[in-house]
Amino acid sequence: MPESRINLHVKALARAVNVFYGEKQALSGINLDIPENHVTALIGPSGCGKSTFLRCLNRMNDIIDGCRVEGSITIDGADIYSKEQDVVQLRARVGMVFQKPNPFPKSIYENVAYGPRIHGMAANKKQLDDIVIDSLTRAGLINEVNDRLDAPGTSLSGGQQQRLCIARAIAVRPEMILMDEPCSALDPIATARIEELIDELRDNFTIVIVTHSMQQAARVSQRTAFFHLGELVETGATEQIFTNPRDSRTQAYITGRIG
Amino acid sequence: MPNSDQVQRAYPVLVKDWGPASAVFSDQGFARRRWWRALWEQPVYGLLVLSSALAIATTVGIILSLLFESLQFFHQVSLTEFLFGLEWHPQTALRADQIGSSGSFGAVPLFTGTLLISVIALLTAGPIGLFSAIFLAEYATKHIRDVVKPLLEILAGVPTVIYGFFAALIVAPSLRDAGGFLGVGISSESALAAGAVMGVMIIPIVSSLSDDVIASVPGSLREASLSLGATQSETIRNVVLPAALPGIVSAMLLAASRAIGETMIVVMAAGLSANLTANPFAAVTTITVQIVGLLTGDQEFDSPKTLAAFALGLVLFVVTLCLNITALRVVKKYREKYD
Amino acid sequence: MADKARLRRRYRAERRFRWYGISATILGLLFLGAILVSTVVLGHSAFRQTYIKLDIFFDPKILTPDGKTDPDTLRQANYPAVVKFSLREMFPSVTKRNEQRQLFSLVSLGASDSLREQITANPALIGSRDSLWLLASDDVDQFIKGKIRPNAPENERQLNDLQMQWVHEIVARGLTNLRFNAAFFTNGDSREPEIAGILGAAKGSFYTLLVTLVLSFPIGIMAALYLQEFAPKNRITDMIEVNISNLAAVPSIVFGLLGLAVFLNFFGLPRSAPLVGGIVLALMTLPTIIIAARAAIMAVPPSIREAALAIGASPMQTALHHVVPLASPGMMTGAILGMARALGESAPLLMIGMVAFIADVPQGIMEPATVLPVQIYLWADSPEQAFVEKLAAGIMVLLTFLVMMNLLAVILRRRFEQKW
Structure with a gap:
C-alpha cells in the first residue's frame, strides 16, 4: 500500500516486509516510506509489531534467535539486509534510543564518548571532548551536567538519563534515530523536555518514534503510521491521520475503541 | 480447631454419619488434642532449633579447638618467630634431650609456598574460567551451553585425590622431562605442576560464578552498545565485563580461598621441604602439606610439632574466612545493584 | 579507506576474542578428558593379573x-616350600642360592595362600600332583603387561637379566596367563x-x-526446616x-583438625575408625545439605501451606x-550430592588416622579402616610401580560410585520434578 507521493526526500523505504519469530509471523507485508528530516510516529496497540518494525531498521532483530526478516528495507537506496551491508556500520548510521533509559555504568562523559571511541571518530582527546560537549549540548543536557561529567550516568534522574542516551546516540553522528517509546518510563515534565528535544533534532536527523501515546504522536510527528495485528493499516500526514483517518480501524483506535 | 490430620482420619466418618463427628469436634476433644499436640510439638521444635544451632556449634568448635591448641603452641614458640621467621624445620631433633630439639617454626616459607602455588592456580583458572564463561554466556548457542556447562562443572566434582594423582604421576614427571629436554631444571615436585593442576580444579568455580554474573548483566546494556555499532566483543569488553566486574572479582576470591585450603593435590604433588623461593620450577611446600606432615605418622600430643599444625590451621581458617566473607559481601552488593 | 581498514581490524579483534572463548572452553574440556583418559589408560590393566602355571606336588x-x-x-x-620346590623342578639348572632367591621371587606370596586354601578345603590332595595357575609377582606381572622396558639399564629395572630370561622361557612354554583380577x-x-x-x-x-x-541427613533437614519455616527474622x-554459608567454604582439612582435637583427643574416640570419619564428614557436608534442603523447601509454594x-x-x-513430603525429592537429591562429595573427600580423614596401613577388611564402624580416596593416596605414595595401575583402577572404582x-x-x- 504505497502512499500517495508527497514532495519529500525518502530516507528509508520498506517494501513487503515480513518478520517471523520462529514459526510466528509478527509482521506481514509492510510498505512504508520514511521521509528525511521528519519525525515519523509508529502507533498502534501493544503487540501490533511497531517495535518489531523499528528494530528492523537497524537490524537489532539480528541478535534475537530465530528471527527472520523477508522483503526489502533500503536506506538511501541501499538494501540494509544485503550481504554487502555491514551491521556495525549500519548501526553507526542508524542510532537507537530505548524504552527504559539504559546508560552504561560509566561516567556521563564515558557514556557519550563510547560510540565515537569504538568508531575511531576522534583523532585526539580534544576532538573527543568536542564531540561529547556538542552531543550533550544538542541533547539539551549540557547545562545540567557541565560540572559533573565524571559522575556516573546512573546518578542522573530518569529524564536526564534518557537525554544522556539520546546524546550517546547522536555522538556517533547517525543519519537516523530510532526511538522505542522513549518517554514511557518518564514523568510528564521529563516527557515534555524529550518531546521538545525531538522537535529540535528533526533538523539534523531523520527520526522514527514508536509511541503508545496518541497525544505524543500528534505533538511530535509530521508523519504517522498505524499498525494493527502485524499489518500496516494506514500512513499519512499526522494531521490527516488524527483528523480524517481513511480506515475504520484507525478511526476506532484514535477514538479509543481499540487499544 | 481440628488439625488436618484429624480431619483426614475423621473424613470417612463424616461422610457416613455426622453423629460421631460431633464428639470429635467437641470442646473437650479440642482441649485434649491441643494438650497432646503441645506435648510432642514442643520437643520437635526444640530438636529443630538444636539442629540449626549445630552449625554455630561447629564453627565455635573449630575456633575453640584451633585457638586452644595454638595458644599452647605460642607458649613454646613466639608469635613473631612463627609469623616472620624464615626457617621451618619442625623435626630437626635427633635426640629428645638435644638443645633446640623443638626445631624452628618460622612459617614464612610455607606462606610464600602456598601463595606461589595459589597464584599459579589462579593464573591457570582465571583466564580459562573467565573466557569459557564469556563464551558460554555470550556466544554459545543454547544447545552447546546445555552440553558444555555441566561437563565443565564435572571438574568441580572430581575428588581432589584424583587431581593429586594427575599432578604427581602425569603432569609433574612430564614437566620434569620437558624441562630436562629444554635444559631447564624443573623439580619433580615443582610448584608449577601442583599449581597448574589445582588451577584446573578451580576452573568451574571461576567459570560458573562468572557465567552467573555475566548472565545477570541487563540485556538493555548490551542492546545499547550494539545499537551504537559496537561489535559483540567490544560490547563484552567495554560494557558487560566492567558491569560484571564485582562478581568476577568475588569469583576469583572464592577460587583463591579454595586454592589456599586445598590439601590433597599439594600433599601428593608438592614437596615437604620449606624453600623460600618464587621460582615456579622449584619445589615448595604449603600450609596444608605441613599440617598433614606434622599430624600423620608418629606423634606425641602437646609437642610443639603437633601443636604447630593447629597454629597453621588457624592461619588457614582466618585467611580463607576473610576471603570468603569479602567475596560474599562483594557479590551481595552487586546483586543489590541489579535486582 | 581508513574506515575500511579500521573495520577490518575491529572484526579481527572480534574473531580473536571469540576464539579465546572457544579455546578456553575446549581447554577446560580437554583437561577433563586428559584426567579421565590417563586414569583409564593407566588403570585398565589392573583388572587382569598375571598367573604362572606350575606343576605342584603337595609333598607330604x-x-x-x-x-x-x-x-x-x-x-x-x-606352602612356600612347595612352590619353591616346583620352581626348582622347572629350572633345575639354577643352583646358586642367590639365583634361587631371585627365581623364587617370580611367584607371589599369594601363591602359597591359594595352595593353603586348597589344602585346608580338601586335605585329601596331599600327596597328589597337579598343574595349577598361581599368582605371579608384581614385577613379572608388570613385565608381561609391557610396563617394564626390557632395554632399560639393568639396575633401573625391577627384573634383572637373569629373571627376564626365566620369564621369557616361561612365556615361551605358554605357562603364563592374564586372568580377571x-x-x-x-x-x-x-x-x-x-x-x-x-x-x-x-x-x-x-x-x-x-x-x-x-x-x-536428619540434622540437615531439621535445620533447614527450622530456618526456612519457623525461624524468626x-x-x-x-x-x-x-555462619552456614561460611562453613560451606571452610577448607576441609580444618574439619579434620576439629575432629582430631575434639573427637579423638577430648572425647577419646578411637583413631582410624569410620565413626569419627563419619562424624567429621557429617559436619563438613551439613552446610551443603542444609542449603539444598532449604532450596527444596522454598520451592514448595505457599499455597500448600496456606491450605x-x-x-x-x-x-x-x-x-x-x-x-517435608513435597520437598523430600529435592532434599534427597541434595543429600546424595552431599554424600558424593563426602565420598571423594580425603584430607580431613588423614587428620584422624584413617591413613594407616590396614590389611583387614573392616567389619564395623569402630574398627580401624581407610576409605577409597585415602587408599588411592596411599598407593600413590607407595614406591612399587605396580601400585600405579592399582591406584588408577581404584580411581575408576571411585569414579564409578560417584x-x-x-x-x-x-x-x-x-x-x-514438579512445576507448580
Whole structure:
C-alpha cells in the first residue's frame, strides 16, 4: 500500500516486509516510506509489531534467535539486509534510543564518548571532548551536567538519563534515530523536555518514534503510521491521520475503541 | 480447631454419619488434642532449633579447638618467630634431650609456598574460567551451553585425590622431562605442576560464578552498545565485563580461598621441604602439606610439632574466612545493584 | 579507506576474542578428558593379573612332616616350600642360592595362600600332583603387561637379566596367563601390589558414609526446616545463615583438625575408625545439605501451606505433613550430592588416622579402616610401580560410585520434578 507521493526526500523505504519469530509471523507485508528530516510516529496497540518494525531498521532483530526478516528495507537506496551491508556500520548510521533509559555504568562523559571511541571518530582527546560537549549540548543536557561529567550516568534522574542516551546516540553522528517509546518510563515534565528535544533534532536527523501515546504522536510527528495485528493499516500526514483517518480501524483506535 | 490430620482420619466418618463427628469436634476433644499436640510439638521444635544451632556449634568448635591448641603452641614458640621467621624445620631433633630439639617454626616459607602455588592456580583458572564463561554466556548457542556447562562443572566434582594423582604421576614427571629436554631444571615436585593442576580444579568455580554474573548483566546494556555499532566483543569488553566486574572479582576470591585450603593435590604433588623461593620450577611446600606432615605418622600430643599444625590451621581458617566473607559481601552488593 | 581498514581490524579483534572463548572452553574440556583418559589408560590393566602355571606336588614330607593332618597343622604348613620346590623342578639348572632367591621371587606370596586354601578345603590332595595357575609377582606381572622396558639399564629395572630370561622361557612354554583380577575386589590392602585389593577401603567408605548420612541427613533437614519455616527474622537467624554459608567454604582439612582435637583427643574416640570419619564428614557436608534442603523447601509454594493452615493444621503439622513430603525429592537429591562429595573427600580423614596401613577388611564402624580416596593416596605414595595401575583402577572404582550417585540424583530430580 504505497502512499500517495508527497514532495519529500525518502530516507528509508520498506517494501513487503515480513518478520517471523520462529514459526510466528509478527509482521506481514509492510510498505512504508520514511521521509528525511521528519519525525515519523509508529502507533498502534501493544503487540501490533511497531517495535518489531523499528528494530528492523537497524537490524537489532539480528541478535534475537530465530528471527527472520523477508522483503526489502533500503536506506538511501541501499538494501540494509544485503550481504554487502555491514551491521556495525549500519548501526553507526542508524542510532537507537530505548524504552527504559539504559546508560552504561560509566561516567556521563564515558557514556557519550563510547560510540565515537569504538568508531575511531576522534583523532585526539580534544576532538573527543568536542564531540561529547556538542552531543550533550544538542541533547539539551549540557547545562545540567557541565560540572559533573565524571559522575556516573546512573546518578542522573530518569529524564536526564534518557537525554544522556539520546546524546550517546547522536555522538556517533547517525543519519537516523530510532526511538522505542522513549518517554514511557518518564514523568510528564521529563516527557515534555524529550518531546521538545525531538522537535529540535528533526533538523539534523531523520527520526522514527514508536509511541503508545496518541497525544505524543500528534505533538511530535509530521508523519504517522498505524499498525494493527502485524499489518500496516494506514500512513499519512499526522494531521490527516488524527483528523480524517481513511480506515475504520484507525478511526476506532484514535477514538479509543481499540487499544 | 481440628488439625488436618484429624480431619483426614475423621473424613470417612463424616461422610457416613455426622453423629460421631460431633464428639470429635467437641470442646473437650479440642482441649485434649491441643494438650497432646503441645506435648510432642514442643520437643520437635526444640530438636529443630538444636539442629540449626549445630552449625554455630561447629564453627565455635573449630575456633575453640584451633585457638586452644595454638595458644599452647605460642607458649613454646613466639608469635613473631612463627609469623616472620624464615626457617621451618619442625623435626630437626635427633635426640629428645638435644638443645633446640623443638626445631624452628618460622612459617614464612610455607606462606610464600602456598601463595606461589595459589597464584599459579589462579593464573591457570582465571583466564580459562573467565573466557569459557564469556563464551558460554555470550556466544554459545543454547544447545552447546546445555552440553558444555555441566561437563565443565564435572571438574568441580572430581575428588581432589584424583587431581593429586594427575599432578604427581602425569603432569609433574612430564614437566620434569620437558624441562630436562629444554635444559631447564624443573623439580619433580615443582610448584608449577601442583599449581597448574589445582588451577584446573578451580576452573568451574571461576567459570560458573562468572557465567552467573555475566548472565545477570541487563540485556538493555548490551542492546545499547550494539545499537551504537559496537561489535559483540567490544560490547563484552567495554560494557558487560566492567558491569560484571564485582562478581568476577568475588569469583576469583572464592577460587583463591579454595586454592589456599586445598590439601590433597599439594600433599601428593608438592614437596615437604620449606624453600623460600618464587621460582615456579622449584619445589615448595604449603600450609596444608605441613599440617598433614606434622599430624600423620608418629606423634606425641602437646609437642610443639603437633601443636604447630593447629597454629597453621588457624592461619588457614582466618585467611580463607576473610576471603570468603569479602567475596560474599562483594557479590551481595552487586546483586543489590541489579535486582 | 581508513574506515575500511579500521573495520577490518575491529572484526579481527572480534574473531580473536571469540576464539579465546572457544579455546578456553575446549581447554577446560580437554583437561577433563586428559584426567579421565590417563586414569583409564593407566588403570585398565589392573583388572587382569598375571598367573604362572606350575606343576605342584603337595609333598607330604614338606606339608605334614610329622604325619598329622589336623586343620592347625595344615594351616601353618610350609606352602612356600612347595612352590619353591616346583620352581626348582622347572629350572633345575639354577643352583646358586642367590639365583634361587631371585627365581623364587617370580611367584607371589599369594601363591602359597591359594595352595593353603586348597589344602585346608580338601586335605585329601596331599600327596597328589597337579598343574595349577598361581599368582605371579608384581614385577613379572608388570613385565608381561609391557610396563617394564626390557632395554632399560639393568639396575633401573625391577627384573634383572637373569629373571627376564626365566620369564621369557616361561612365556615361551605358554605357562603364563592374564586372568580377571577378582582379588582386587575381594581383598583388603596389602604391601604386595598383586594381592592388594579395594574391598577394605570400599567397606571403610561405606561405613564412614553410613555414619555421615545417618547424622547429616536428619540434622540437615531439621535445620533447614527450622530456618526456612519457623525461624524468626532476627539477628540470631541472620548469624546462623551467614555462619552456614561460611562453613560451606571452610577448607576441609580444618574439619579434620576439629575432629582430631575434639573427637579423638577430648572425647577419646578411637583413631582410624569410620565413626569419627563419619562424624567429621557429617559436619563438613551439613552446610551443603542444609542449603539444598532449604532450596527444596522454598520451592514448595505457599499455597500448600496456606491450605493446610486454613483447615486448622498447626505450623508444625503443616511443615511435617505437607512441606517435608513435597520437598523430600529435592532434599534427597541434595543429600546424595552431599554424600558424593563426602565420598571423594580425603584430607580431613588423614587428620584422624584413617591413613594407616590396614590389611583387614573392616567389619564395623569402630574398627580401624581407610576409605577409597585415602587408599588411592596411599598407593600413590607407595614406591612399587605396580601400585600405579592399582591406584588408577581404584580411581575408576571411585569414579564409578560417584557417577552412579550423581545419576541417581539426576533421575530423582527428573522423576519428581514438579512445576507448580
